[in-house]
Amino acid sequence: MPVMVYVKIGMFKDRGIGPVLASSGGKMAHIFVLGAGLGGSIMAYELADQIGPGDKITVVTKDPKYHFVPSNPWIAVGWRERADISVDLAGPMAKKGIEFITTAAERLYPEENRLQLIDGRSISYDYIVLATGPELAFDEIEGLGPDGHTQSICHIDHAEKAHVAFEAFCTTPGPIVVGAVQGASCFGPAYEFTFILETALRRAKIRDKVPMTFVTAEPYIGHLGLDGVGDTKGLLESEMRGKHIKWITSARVKKVEPGKMTVEEIADDGSVKATRELPFAYSMLLPAFRGIKAVAGIEGLSNPRGFTIVDKFQRNPKYKNIYAVGVCVAIPPIGPTPVPCGVPKTGFMIESMVTATALNIGQCLRGAEPDNVGTWNAVCLADFGDSGVAFVAQPQIPPRNVNWSSSGKWVHLAKVGFEKYFLRKVRKGKSEPYYEKAAMKMLGIGKLKEVVKV
Numbered sequence: 468m469p470v471m472v473y474v475k476i477g478m479f480k481d482r483g484i485g486p487v488l489a490s491s492g493g494k495m496a497h498i499f500v501l502g503a504g505l506g507g508s509i510m511a512y513e514l515a516d517q518i519g520p521g522d523k524i525t526v527v528t529k530d531p532k533y534h535f536v537p538s539n540p541w542i543a544v545g546w547r548e549r550a551d552i553s554v555d556l557a558g559p560m561a562k563k564g565i566e567f568i569t570t571a572a573e574r575l576y577p578e579e580n581r582l583q584l585i586d587g588r589s590i591s592y593d594y595i596v597l598a599t600g601p602e603l604a605f606d607e608i609e610g611l612g613p614d615g616h617t618q619s620i621c622h623i624d625h626a627e628k629a630h631v632a633f634e635a636f637c638t639t640p641g642p643i644v645v646g647a648v649q650g651a652s653c654f655g656p657a658y659e660f661t662f663i664l665e666t667a668l669r670r671a672k673i674r675d676k677v678p679m680t681f682v683t684a685e686p687y688i689g690h691l692g693l694d695g696v697g698d699t700k701g702l703l704e705s706e707m708r709g710k711h712i713k714w715i716t717s718a719r720v721k722k723v724e725p726g727k728m729t730v731e732e733i734a735d736d737g738s739v740k741a742t743r744e745l746p747f748a749y750s751m752l753l754p755a756f757r758g759i760k761a762v763a764g765i766e767g768l769s770n771p772r773g774f775t776i777v778d779k780f781q782r783n784p785k786y787k788n789i790y791a792v793g794v795c796v797a798i799p800p801i802g803p804t805p806v807p808c809g810v811p812k813t814g815f816m817i818e819s820m821v822t823a824t825a826l827n828i829g830q831c832l833r834g835a836e837p838d839n840v841g842t843w844n845a846v847c848l849a850d851f852g853d854s855g856v857a858f859v860a861q862p863q864i865p866p867r868n869v870n871w872s873s874s875g876k877w878v879h880l881a882k883v884g885f886e887k888y889f890l891r892k893v894r895k896g897k898s899e900p901y902y903e904k905a906a907m908k909m910l911g912i913g914k915l916k917e918v919v920k921v
């Protein structure tokens with residue numbers, strides 16, 4: 468087996484504050500970013516602006532291509548193709564002087580500042596930023612997921628498979644069930660996909676043959692894991708009523724069989740209020756997320772679901788040379804709900820984590836203590852195919868300074884604009900904040916402050 472060994476600088480765990488670094492101590496620092504999705508790709512670009520001349524950045528990811536996950540619902544109905552939303556990262560990474568390793572990580576050994584790859588290579592780091600996104604917990608419900616009886620839009624491979632199934636469905640239409648299961652945190656895309664499907668069915672002139680049901684762990688429509696934002700409850704309920712989509716809230720999916728789903732409705736006291744059997748000819752349910760195996764089950768690093776524990780500086784409190792951004796970050800739920808609901812980690816929130824992390828690692832490299840805190844504001848555009856709903860939550864947990872939601876055709880146009888904007892940014896290796904330029908302007912809320920100094 469080939470073994471790659473980089474020079475390891477200092478024993479950081481003893482000092483607890485990171486290495487002696489290029490800009491301050493004249494030694495090179497090697498910074499790793501694990502994962503090159505929405506968070507990891509821009510993380511690498513933003514870090515490139517922070518490092519000193521002798522420092523080095525390496526990105527380790529299992530997929531050489533970046534895929535714009537928010538476009539997956541469009542892939543599933545055939546409005547986009549893989550090539551439209553994919554970027555080969557090798558070019559932009561090379562242009563920025565970033566080493567790019569396209570091999571999956573097997574295990575992180577934080578006590579040794581070492582990452583083991585699945586091909587046997589072992590690499591040492593001075594700092595590592597975990598940006599690994601979620602592991603999709605389909606296995607927690609019998610029959611759930613693309614290896615079972617429901618579709619998924621979480622990954623481009625799933626979305627392509629969902630498209631093939633949708634095409635077949637259109638020839639023999641029947642009931643549709645869409646939603647998000649117990650423990651899910653990503654509710655926006657479930658609503659999006661419901662309304663996108665509804666639009667696609669109308670365009671195919673078969674909507675009249677398709678009863679639609681939305682099934683969700685949320686205690687009410689529009690909760691979104693955030694206890695609602697502005698009037699998301701009213702807006703989304705109204706859209707559902709207007710489009711004849713039925714819904715079941717506080718739903719716990721017991722099992723999925725071919726063409727049939729068993730769902731329990733849970734009362735406020737946790738008891739089962741009703742058990743329903745829902746027939747379906749097509750179904751897409753978002754699963755619960757957990758952390759990937761390579762970084763899960765490490766005392767002090769990960770929580771029981773494998774998400775990485777960070778302080779307000781995006782840094783792990785025990786291993787201070789480990790940072791995390793994106794969906795892999797541990798965030799407690801906003802409050803108790805009859806069925807567990809996680810907090811969504813949306814693009815703009817991830818952007819704020821990335822900016823804070825890049826600045827904080829830059830400070831460490833210059834021998835200072837990190838003091839940048841991401842705002843973690845939630846900003847989301849949920850496309851419905853021909854209209855949509857947008858919301859802004861600042862801060863994420865209510866009561867909020869900005870608690871705004873709106874709907875209209877402009878949301879669909881704005882989302883298409885962001886897709887182009889973000890993909891261009893990834894292709895160019897640019898590090899301007901995601902959504903900032905165009906979205907904030909369109910939303911009419913001015914420039915958000917991504918990072919607050921403490």
Ligand SMILES: Cc1cc2nc3c(=O)[nH]c(=O)nc-3n(C[C@H](O)[C@H](O)[C@H](O)COP(=O)(O)OP(=O)(O)OC[C@H]3O[C@@H](n4cnc5c(N)ncnc54)[C@H](O)[C@@H]3O)c2cc1C
Nearest residue numbers: 502503504505506528529537571572599600793794813814
């Ligand atoms: C269907 C869907 C639609 C969404 N739409 C929106 C939206 O419209 N707006 C919004 O703000 N947010 C949206 N989100 C939420 C969020 O913005 C995305 O999930 C986003 O992709 C999360 O970014 P991330 O970097 O945390 O994870 P990801 O983008 O999933 O990236 C994870 C990276 O880690 C890599 N990786 C994983 N395991 C390993 C391993 N073992 N070794 C090496 N590399 C590994 C992967 O290959 C990938 O490169 C959506 C989410 C989903 C699922």
